[in-house]
Amino acid sequence: MxxxxxxxxxxxxxxxxxxxxxxxxxxxxxxxxxxxxxxxxxxxxxxxxxxxxxxxxxxxxxxxxxxxxxxxxxxxxxxxxLARTFQNIRLFDSLTVIENVMVGAHCRFKANFLDAFFHTRRHLAEEKEIKEKAYYFLEVMGLLQQALNSAKNLAYADQRRLEIARALASExxxxxxxxxxxxxxxxxxxxxxxxxxxxxxxxxxxxxxxxxxxxxxxxxxxxxxxxxxxxxxxxxxxxxxxxxxxxxxxxxxxxxxxx
Ligand SMILES: Nc1ncnc2c1ncn2[C@@H]1O[C@H](COP(=O)(O)OP(=O)(O)OP(=O)(O)O)[C@@H](O)[C@H]1O
Ligand SMILES: [Mg+2]
Structure with a gap:
């Protein structure tokens, strides 16, 4: 094979x-x-x-x-x-946990810049779908309770898990x-x-x-x-x-x- x-x-x-x-x-x-x-x-x-x-x-x-x-x-x-995590954790410290996962999904967005700018229905529907998926990846990784916390405040093991959740979001x-x-x-x-x-x-x-x-x-x-x-x-x-x-x-x- x-x-x-x-x-x-x-x-x-x-x-x-x-x-x-x-x-x-x-x-x-x-x-x-x-x-x-x-x-x-x-x-x-x-x-x-x-x-x-x-x-x-x-x-x-x-x-x-x-x-x-x-x-x-x-x-x-x-x-x-192909998705990866990093030996030296590389999260977006100023973003929340859920936002970090949503960033990971960026490569799967189909809406273009204009859709995003004008908040078209297509863009909003897509963003909703991505958010739902991101919450699911957090749930899988046991991070749901932390979704709205700032990534920098997570315990070390949770930061490692969040890196995996973010990688999963790129499907x-x-x-x-x-x-x-x-x-x-x-x-x-x-x-x-x-x-x-x-x-x-x-x-x-x-x-x-x-x-x-x-x-x-x-x-x-x-x-x-x-x-x-x-x-x-x-x-x-x-x-x-x-x-x-x-x-x-x-x-x-x-x-x-x-x-
Ligand atoms: N950007 C770089 N510039 C110069 N040397 C580098 C760079 N990246 C890695 N190296 C060197 O390449 C070699 C391999 O490094 P690498 O980080 O890939 O090893 P590793 O197997 O991941 O080690 P570790 O178990 O310590 O993480 C080392 O000698 C390292 O110093
Ligand atoms: Mg290494």
């Missing part, structure tokens, strides 16, 4: 740093793929290349085996169905999550496990998930890819990866934990 996303020989240099040094990767439709690797391995840079925020130096990215993503702008890639097919459990306690992380699985089912989503929490990775991912120094050094089922000596050396370290 044609993979949903295919990455071939992706390279990115920053000055003298080879952040990506020939990354190959495939994500099947409906798959939860975890992306692990030590600090500085190039994981976030890969996300930036996939979402058009960084231009790769070399390599190819294809959606559905046919649509090239390289060279497209971030909003064009969002519209094709993606593939959701890229950059360390969604970072800074969450054990109970919050366990809730996130279940939530990701629910999102996958309910919205027919596929995931690429950068995560250092190995318990979460082992529990919910269908497959794991390991990066080290800009390269994909191993791939397989969580069980295979856990036993892979190269992975243990590169990532897990002697104690089997993340540094």
């Amino acid at each position: 044609t993979p949903l996303l295919q990455v071939r020989g992706l390279k990115k240099t920053f000055g003298g740093i080879q952040a990506l040094d020939g990354v190959d990767l495939q994500i099947a439709s409906g798959e939860i793929k975890a992306l692990i690797g030590p600090n500085g391995a190039g994981k976030t840079t890969l996300f930036n290349c996939l979402t058009g925020m960084t231009r790769p130096s070399e390599g190819q990215i294809f959606l559905d085996g046919a649509t090239p993503l390289k060279g497209l702008l971030p909003h064009q890639i969002t519209k094709l169905g 993606p097919r593939l959701l890229l999550l950059d360390e969604p459990a970072a800074g969450m306690n054990a109970a919050e992380t366990a809730e996130l496990d279940q939530l990701i699985v629910r999102l996958k089912e309910e919205f027919s989503l596929s995931f690429l998930l950068i995560e250092h929490d190995m318990k979460l990775v082992m529990k919910i991912s269908d497959s794991v890819i390991v990066m080290d120094r800009g390269r994909s050094i191993a791939g397989g089922s969580p069980e295979e990866i856990r036993k892979n000596p190269a992975v243990i050396t590169a990532y897990l370290g002697a104690e089997g934990g993340h540094a």
Whole structure:
């Protein structure tokens, strides 16, 4: 079957740093793929290349085996169905929680500038629909009670959840999550496990998930890819990866934990 996303020989240099040094990767439709690797391995840079925020130096990215993503702008890639969250949370602090989600839906607006300016019936109907959807995404993420609060006043774990709600609002097919459990306690992380699985089912989503929490990775991912120094050094089922000596050396370290 044609993979949903295919990455071939992706390279990115920053000055003298080879952040990506020939990354190959495939994500099947409906798959939860975890992306692990030590600090500085190039994981976030890969996300930036996939979402058009960084231009790769070399390599190819294809959606559905046919649509090239390289060279497209971030909003064009969002519209094709890739959405992401950020390792360093990037919310609109001055907006409310619900407004942050509505911003995420922007790429699905059909009304044009004039519709918006004159508040045409089409624009109002669309805005109503988007607001209703945004409330639903907040409900799914357990943030309904916070809808009218300012985003900057949310607790840390809630800010991470709001990032996911905002990404959902763009109605993606593939959701890229950059360390969604970072800074969450054990109970919050366990809730996130279940939530990701629910999102996958309910919205027919596929995931690429950068995560250092190995318990979460082992529990919910269908497959794991390991990066080290800009390269994909191993791939397989969580069980295979856990036993892979190269992975243990590169990532897990002697104690089997993340540094
Ligand atoms: N905009 C940039 N300019 C210069 N160097 C960069 C830039 N972005 C990333 N790098 C470098 O590229 C390498 C890969 O960084 P990246 O953030 O992709 O790693 P990572 O795997 O996400 O690490 P972490 O687990 O710490 O988040 C690092 O050496 C980093 O310093
Ligand atoms: Mg990173």
